[in-house]
Amino acid sequence: MGLDYVLNARSVAVVGASKVPTKRGFQTIRTLLDEGYEGAIYPVNPKEKSIMGLPCYASVSEIPGEVDVALVATPARTVPAVLEDCGQKGVKGAVILATGFGETGKAGKALEKEVLSAAGTHHIRLIGPNTSGMINLKANLNLVGLHDTPKGDIALLTQSGNMALTLITEAKLKSRKGFTYYVGVGNEADIRFHEYLEFFQQDPDTRAILMYVEGMREGRKFLQQAYRTTETKPIVLLKSGRSTKGKQSAGSHTGALAGMSEVAKGAFERAGIIVIENSDELFPAAETLSSLPPIKNNRIAILADGGGHATIAADTLTDLGVEIPELDEKTQRKLQAILPGGAAVRNPVDVAGGTDDNPSVFADCANIILSDPNIGGLLIVGLFGGYGIRFAASLAMMEEDAAHRMGKMVKSRKKAIVVHSLYNSEKPHSLDLLRYYGVPVYGSLDVACKCMGVLAQYGRYLKSYHAVTNFVFNWGAKAKPEGKKIIDRAYAEGRGALLESEAKHLFKLHGAPVTCDVLVTSAEEAANAAAAIEGPVALKIVSPDILHKSDADGVRLNLTNKKQVKKAYAEIVRSAKAYQKDARIEGVLVSPMVAKGVEVIIGTKIDDQFGPVIMYGLGGVLVEIIKDVTFRVLPITRRTAQRMLSETKSHPILDGVRGERPYDKKALVNLILTCSEMIEAYPQIHELDLNPVIVHHEGLSIVDARIILKPQEETQPSPAAEAV
Incomplete structure (x- = not known):
């Protein structure tokens, strides 16, 4: 694919390098230096001799060393010439920041075509145009200029720089998680979504892939690759452009058509992709899937210190298709032994004050619940993390002990724990300890439930993986020779559609039940055909120029005698000609009326x-x-x-x-x-x-x-x- 030279570039030329701090050509060089990028950095600007202590070159072709990737931070009109220069140097990839290409209209599309031609001639792979850039966190290769992006195990692909900034900021402020790569896909003019998926599937440090998509140019290839990728790595995706206005906005931003949401959502889910519809659930879902094992049996338990949260969680998870089974009798007896008499132990489990003076009981309960073979994961909801704040500071140590134990439990039992805490915003150390062990913690009960839901959804998909289509056609393999002749005859006659009689015959060739219809060309033939059919008949106009027969008043139903049939034939032909004067009338189809259903x-x-x-x-x-x-x-x-x-x-x-x-x-x-x-x-x-x-x-x-x-x-x- 050639993506390794782009995403793991060992040398970078910054075309449009600048001494002005607000310019991308300055910010990128500054960030590469500050973050310790070990590859060669080559500023390119014919007006400067040096920038930030680095020698500056008039063009890429004048650079003495090899160049893997060029960051092109110059106006759109200059990009074709820049790529020609890069081609002379043997540059392998380019990141094109400029807007003004296919997303802007006819002139922009023509310019984008020129850019692709120059890149193709010299075998240069392109990110963008209309991209915010890309970051390889592992190599400190930061071509965005965004400081302090957290490192981790999630690959981020978006078509919006603002969405990328939102997700990166969320990771920085609310999580211990971070990223292996970030790529602003932009217009997807050259490198397509499915190529990135293949690259990240093979990357040993990436555990999950997080995507924001407005539209994609090769959707089927993406589905085929996603089908392969999700067998080993989860993909979390937010697809915008569901509304008419959303589609218009997406089109203006990326130049790619936003597809029908009904089609896209169903297709993505069949490829194993976790589709997110609320933006505030996007990063938490990716964080959870990259941290925890999928729930293999779709069954979870809820552990709460209050009935209200437990009830809401149970309702929400049920709506998400997750089962909340009654706990095994042995499990219930063990819980009863350590909880007060008023505790609910069937599932959801309500500790009924049993943790008020000793919140480490949460860990005891969690251990008992996760020992139940019918339970695949545990959602803890309520006050955990806040006992030392709400009741007594001395309880904080007990919460921290419980956090250590529950964190180790996830690894030893290979079962997921997700925590909802009312005190998440207070940032107690116990909750940070849970995150250290990879246990996600959220202040929103809805988000916590969604994260349990996606673990169960991914587990259900993996369980049925081989029963799902791989989206690949075996074109023509089941075609019938007679069926081919029907289609060839239509083309030979200059028709863009099959006649209804031909269409039904084609279905009959493939074993579908069709009515015994007769195509006639006169009222007398229609009457004779109707007489040979038992029961009432229907008459329908047959014309390659009239697809919607009812609109042309070309249908008559429940005809029971020859007189009715002849009259109906004449009316249908007359109505068809009145509807479209030049319509070609092939005849009328006589069909038996079918039973109700x-x-x-x-x-x-x-x-x-x-x-x-x-x-x-x-x-x-x-x-x-x-x-x-x-x-x-x-x-x-x-x-x-x-x-x-x-x-x-x-x-x-x-x-x-x-x-x-x-x-x-x-x-x-x-x-x-x-x-x-x-x-x-x-x-x-x-x-x-x-x-x-x-x-x-x-x-x-x-x-x-x-x-x-x-x-x-x-x-x-x-x-x-x-x-x-």
Whole structure:
């Protein structure tokens, strides 16, 4: 990848070096010197002879020694020429600070293209542009100019300098944790998110990866790499741009499209990424995952010195999907032996004053609880750390003893402890001792619960890791020869979509249940076809130029005799021509009316960041109003398809209501998987839409099928959909 030369650079040229303290070209050199960077530092400025005692060079190409990376602190318009100069020197990487590129519009995109061309010609890897820089804490390689960034085991990737500053400040003031690397990804013009992930996965000092993302250019490659990375290292991510205004802001800042939040969140979680929606939970989640073992059985215990906090914690954790099981009877007896008679010992455990004169009892209780084989982790909530402040100074020593014991407990038992303390802001020594052992402490009960929740979420993911898709397509492997002919015929006829009859036939080739439809071109043919079908029929216009048949008044239902059918045929054709005068009318489709059932929709589209995605939800004419749908990045597994059903608000309908028999969820899951298979089989498909699908108590019926094709010149899989 060439990232080692950039992120572990052994020599740095500062292009735009300055003697002005407010300039980045000054701040970077000052920080490199102050923090003891051992590599060579080369200031570059044709107007200066030396800066801070270092000889200054008129250009990078005049530097006598080798240069691994250049920090480019000059205006955007100068960057192509600077990179040409770097290329002459053999520089391997560049960090481009300037704004004014792809994030600003047409002219900026043209300039960014010029920059990429110069870098590509000389094999220079780029961070940015529009970046705050990068820091390698291990090597004191600080190209940001930010002093006192704490060192630790978390890699930080963001598309916002302000978010980076927020997270670094939080680590400095509220934690013992810090960072191995910080990279301001910026516009992601060259080095992409997935490349950084691969680098940090291989870095032995990085235990967790913390990300703030506005948009990414190769989302599918990112998912594929994240799938590999999260097997060994957790990734915590905050994705902005969920609202319309948020997307506009993200676009103006990074020049990358902020994708649909429904798609992005589901995709990230399927890759094992811990998605955070509240910014104040972002660093705590990363801190917790880098410090503690994941909870393997999704079961935790709560230890409290008051019922209120215990109840709130239990409710919050339940909402997060964490189980709070009753403790083993043996465990309960041991707790009863050391706690007052009024103590609650089932789970949550309330000490009922049992720690008031001896807070070291917390450690005794913790040891007993973590010995329970059904418990994977422990959340302590309430006053711990404040007994020496609230009651008597003499109790502080007991709290410190308890902190030592609980800290060692995490390592010996390989089970997590997270602490919520009302006295966190007072910074008692006992809480600092817990942090020394890697036990996170928070003043917010919600944040503490979230941290237990992410440990359980990561543990659940690791348990099911091999059952999750790796986001890689095997393009064309399951295509049917007859299916290829259908698509080729559409292209040969200049059509951008399959006829409904063709779409249904394609589904039939892949084993999906479709109605026995007949395409006719006259009223008489329609009447004869209807007569051969048992029961009432439906007529629908067939035109490559009319995708939404109802809008063109091109559908007639429940026709029971020849007279009705002939009249309906004439009306449909007339309405279609009135709707669009030049529409090509291929005929009318005669279909049997299907039995009543639950109407659902299944559809696919190409997402800008992640490639093909699939949607499932409540269907019919109100689908766009009700919006009871869920999304997944393709391809999917059977387990994922089953989860899609349960995620919609309307899913209880499928189980039968008011004494009704349940509907055929197995057939529905099979159809969702068939759609996934067809997208993988035919990369020519741009969009697929089944609406409605009628789900019966036994089986289902595809009432309407629409398949839109890509332009023929774009029939190779999109970059977002390609495998790594």
